[in-house]
Amino acid sequence: MKILLLTILAISSLLSSDIGQLKAQILSTIAHALIDKDSLNVCLDDKDLESSKKYAKSLKFVSCNKADIVFTSKVKDINMKCKTGLVFATSYYLYRHSPMVVGAFFWQKGRPNIIFRKKQLEKLGIKLPREFSKYVE
Amino acid sequence: MFRFLFSKNLFFAFIAVVFAVMIAGLYFQFHRVIDKTNLEINKIELNRAKALSEKITTHIKTYKTEDFSQIFKNANLRKKLSNFLSLYITKEFKYIYIIYKDEKNEYRYLLDGSSGKDRGEFGQRFFPLLGKTWKQSFQSKHFVYGIQEKADGLWVTFLQPIEFEGLTKLVLVLDISTKEYDNLKRFLMPLYSFLRFFISVLSIIILLIIIQMYMFYKERKRSTIDTLTRLYNRNYLKEISGSINLSKIAIIMLDIDHFKSVNDNYGHDVGDIVLSSIAKKIVNETRLEDRVIRYGGEEFLILLRWRRNRKEVMRIAERIRKNISKENLRVDNDLSLQITISIGVNTDPDECESLEKAIKRADKMLYLAKNSGRNRVEYSSSYSDAC
The missing domain is CATH 3.30.70.270 (Reverse transcriptase/Diguanylate cyclase domain)
Structure with a gap:
């Protein structure tokens, strides 16, 4: 899965009429790019992404304290509640104002946006596949 | 009796075929009408977008001293101009914003008339879906546009280059919503659906006639063949x-x-x-x-x-x-x-x-x-x- 280009994914998947399905695919691709595990525990703390839960078959949705990665729209208190340091923001505002988040995936102007924060990736010792480099800032 | 039935079946088959051809013609003609209407609406939308972009561009160009650097340096001015862009946002022109290219050739927001979650901040990366059209917009001096098949709720993206000393420095973007397209669909689709339903029913009738004719010929042949010798009877x-x-x-x-x-x-x-x-x-x-x-x-x-x-x-x-x-x-x-x-x-x-x-x-x-x-x-x- 990691070798899939996010771009190809985003474009080809966008052909799908169901946005929920597309969001699920992007979530899954991001999670697998960041963590090298077959079965991933994901905490989804964003109402806008709820619809994608039923489509993301490769992800197991759990509470924050059991998650390998957290997708959230509100980072507040996340360090205290969650075991993982791997937090992905679901808004650009959150990404800008929370240096601890490793990246952001959000919908803006009808288009999917994905950003990875270089500094945080280095700090956590995460090496992304080369295909994702264009999304690293 | 056989001949009568045979000729009657052929007559119905002929009528069915003529009917099928006429319906197929109607279907394709209807498709043409949809395409043409689509194209006309597209043209109207583009003309509107062109007129609006000229108005906005003229205003933005008043700040082009020092390569638009005033806008880049002055946050208050950016806010003022973003508010100016927001004045033109309608249900039709869903998003209006201005994009620049940084030294790494990446697209970034300069101004954005949108509000809430859709608002792109100054310097934020912008990920376009119509890559080629965007590339073209920074190379061209005239507007370009692309049909948005992939973005949610968007129909056309209109890109108007804004030049400084013969070079395109900025691109004004007007994202046209699917509102007009949806109106067209809402108006024509019931008719289209009915036509499709009608064609399906007709196809079934034609199929039934063909099956009936086949059965008739089979039966007819069976009744004229001697079962023992396989000769005619x-x-x-x-x-x-x-x-x-x-x-x-x-x-x-x-x-x-x-x-x-x-x-x-x-x-x-x-x-x-x-x-x-x-x-x-x-x-x-x-x-x-x-x-x-x-x-x-x-x-x-x-x-x-x-x-x-x-x-x-x-x-x-x-x-x-x-x-x-x-x-x-x-x-x-x-x-x-x-x-x-x-x-x-x-x-x-x-x-x-x-x-x-x-x-x-x-x-x-x-x-x-x-x-x-x-x-x-x-x-x-x-x-x-x-x-």
């Missing part, structure tokens, strides 16, 4: 009797000699084998255009199509007789029978008033052959054998 003869041109045929009537004794001595199963073997031999001696009919129990009728001369007809009849009688017919490993046939030929059926009478004349010749010792051929003569 008298139903077939009755069916074609009206269309036969007596001047173009010769009639050969055959009868297996002493067939009753075959049935009596060896049973009906052997009799059936003899009948089907003789039928095969007769078919082998005739051409495809000739018709071999099982006329009665052990009686066969051959309609030799396309009239040949009398001698040729005589030769064919004689050849059939000889081929059947020349060797014993092998029923099984233990039994072979010497079978002969008697033949009556009407070489000139057109001398008779009807096919029925022409057959009777051949039958009369057959009777003569039987009475003259069997295993022989008798021919009608115009002078002595009246129809």
Whole structure:
């Protein structure tokens, strides 16, 4: 899965009429790019992404304290509640104002946006596949 | 009755095909109308976008001193201009924003008239979906646009380059929503759906007619074929009797000699084998255009199509007789029978008033052959054998 280009994914998947399905695919691709595990525990703390839960078959949705990665729209208190340091923001505002988040995936102007924060990736010792480099800032 | 039904079916088939062609024409024409309307709306939208972009560009260009750097440096000015852009946001022009390219050739927001989650911050990366169109916009001095097939709720993205000293520094973006397109769809789609439904129903009707015709032909064929010999039967003869041109045929009537004794001595199963073997031999001696009919129990009728001369007809009849009688017919490993046939030929059926009478004349010749010792051929003569 990691070798899939996010771009190809985003474009080809966008052909799908169901946005929920597309969001699920992007979530899954991001999670697998960041963590090298077959079965991933994901905490989804964003109402806008709820619809994608039923489509993301490769992800197991759990509470924050059991998650390998957290997708959230509100980072507040996340360090205290969650075991993982791997937090992905679901808004650009959150990404800008929370240096601890490793990246952001959000919908803006009808288009999917994905950003990875270089500094945080280095700090956590995460090496992304080369295909994702264009999304690293 | 058969002919009536046949012609009636063909008539319905013809009507169905004409109807199908007309509906298909209507369907494609309707598609053309949709495409054309789409194109027209597209043009109208683009003209509106062009007019609006000119208005906005003119205003933005008043800040182009020092390569628009004022806008880059002054946050208040950016806020003021973003508010200016937001004034033009409507249901139709969903997003209006200005994009620049940084030193790494990545697209970033300069100004954005959107609000809430859709608002791109100054310097934020922008990920376009129509990559080629975007590239083109920074190389071109004229507007370009792309149809958005992938972005949610967007129809067209209109890109107006904003130049400074002959170079495109910024691009004004107008994202046109699918509102007008949805209106068009809402207006035309019920009609389109109905047309599709109508075509589906019609297709089913045509399919049913085809199936019915197939069943009819199958049944019709079954009723005209003798199940034992696979030859035509008298139903077939009755069916074609009206269309036969007596001047173009010769009639050969055959009868297996002493067939009753075959049935009596060896049973009906052997009799059936003899009948089907003789039928095969007769078919082998005739051409495809000739018709071999099982006329009665052990009686066969051959309609030799396309009239040949009398001698040729005589030769064919004689050849059939000889081929059947020349060797014993092998029923099984233990039994072979010497079978002969008697033949009556009407070489000139057109001398008779009807096919029925022409057959009777051949039958009369057959009777003569039987009475003259069997295993022989008798021919009608115009002078002595009246129809």
